[in-house]
Amino acid sequence: MQNLLGQGKRLRYLCQDETRLGLKTETGRVITARGTKPIVSVQWPRVAFWLYGVVEPLRGWHFCQEYSHLNSENFQKFLNALSQELGDDIALIQMDQASAHQALGLSWPENLLPIFQPSHSPQLNPIERLWQFIKRQFKGKNFLNLQELRQRVQNELAQMSCELISSFTSYDFILEALFHEALFYASS
Numbered sequence: 001m002q003n004l005l006g007q008g009k010r011l012r013y014l015c016q017d018e019t020r021l022g023l024k025t026e027t028g029r030v031i032t033a034r035g036t037k038p039i040v041s042v043q044w045p046r047v048a049f050w051l052y053g054v055v056e057p058l059r060g061w062h063f064c065q066e067y068s069h070l071n072s073e074n075f076q077k078f079l080n081a082l083s084q085e086l087g088d089d090i091a092l093i094q095m096d097q098a099s100a101h102q103a104l105g106l107s108w109p110e111n112l113l114p115i116f117q118p119s120h121s122p123q124l125n126p127i128e129r130l131w132q133f134i135k136r137q138f139k140g141k142n143f144l145n146l147q148e149l150r151q152r153v154q155n156e157l158a159q160m161s162c163e164l165i166s167s168f169t170s171y172d173f174i175l176e177a178l179f180h181e182a183l184f185y186a187s188s
Contacts, residue, residue: 009088013178014054015169016095017122018070019131021153022048023146026139040140047146051153052078054093055127057169058178060162062130066150072103083109094125126169133168 023045030038052075053064063085067074082091090111095101097116108114117124137156143149 009090012056012086012089012091013058013174014056014091014093015125015127016052016054016093017125017127017131018050018052018098019135020048020050020070021135021149022046023143023149024048025142026135028136028139030140041142043142049146049150050074051131053127053130054082054091055130055165055169057126057166057171057174060164060166060169062157062160062165064157066153070098070100072100072105075100075103076106079106079109079112083111086111096122096125126171126174129168130165 023043025040025042025044027040027042032038050067050070051064052067053062055062063082065078065081067078088111090113092113092115094115094117097119101114101116122128134153134156138149138152143152
């Protein structure tokens with residue numbers, strides 16, 4: 001496989017998605033004493049930003065960038081930044097079929113190859129677990145402004161180890177496919 005990729009290049013499998021983060025309070029179930037109703041201050045502002053990201057389930061590597069909107073122009077900027085971050089490596093990128101991902105105006109960098117998952121199947125994309133984990137950290141929390149939320153998101157991402165990310169993004173079917181592919185090319 002090394003001969004197919006060229007000297008010094010690696011083939012990587014990444015999973016990509018976006019999530020919206022805003023000042024609206026994240027709510028959810030909490031454990032309380034029997035008969036005790038939890039009281040949480042909830043705010044409803046609709047100001048938000050989008051976090052575009054990729055994870056590499058096998059290694060736990062991740063790359064995220066913030067944008068104001070989810071659209072093809074911002075997705076193109078993300079692809080260009082990701083391509084540069086990967087350097088000489090080539091990446092197969094699993095993603096959903098969002099219109100921003102399939103826009104005709106997109107110019108895919110040579111080292112990024114998209115793989116579109118079936119429609120309406122976010123459960124197939126491991127990065128969804130990363131977004132759930134991040135949002136759980138903010139359950140019941142209120143932020144004064146987007147800058148405070150941005151800082152908290154950056155802190156959460158910085159504290160996550162590769163082992164932690166790999167532990168909740170390494171789906172068995174992905175690891176088995178990568179393992180079998182590695183065995184196939186090793187025996188060739």
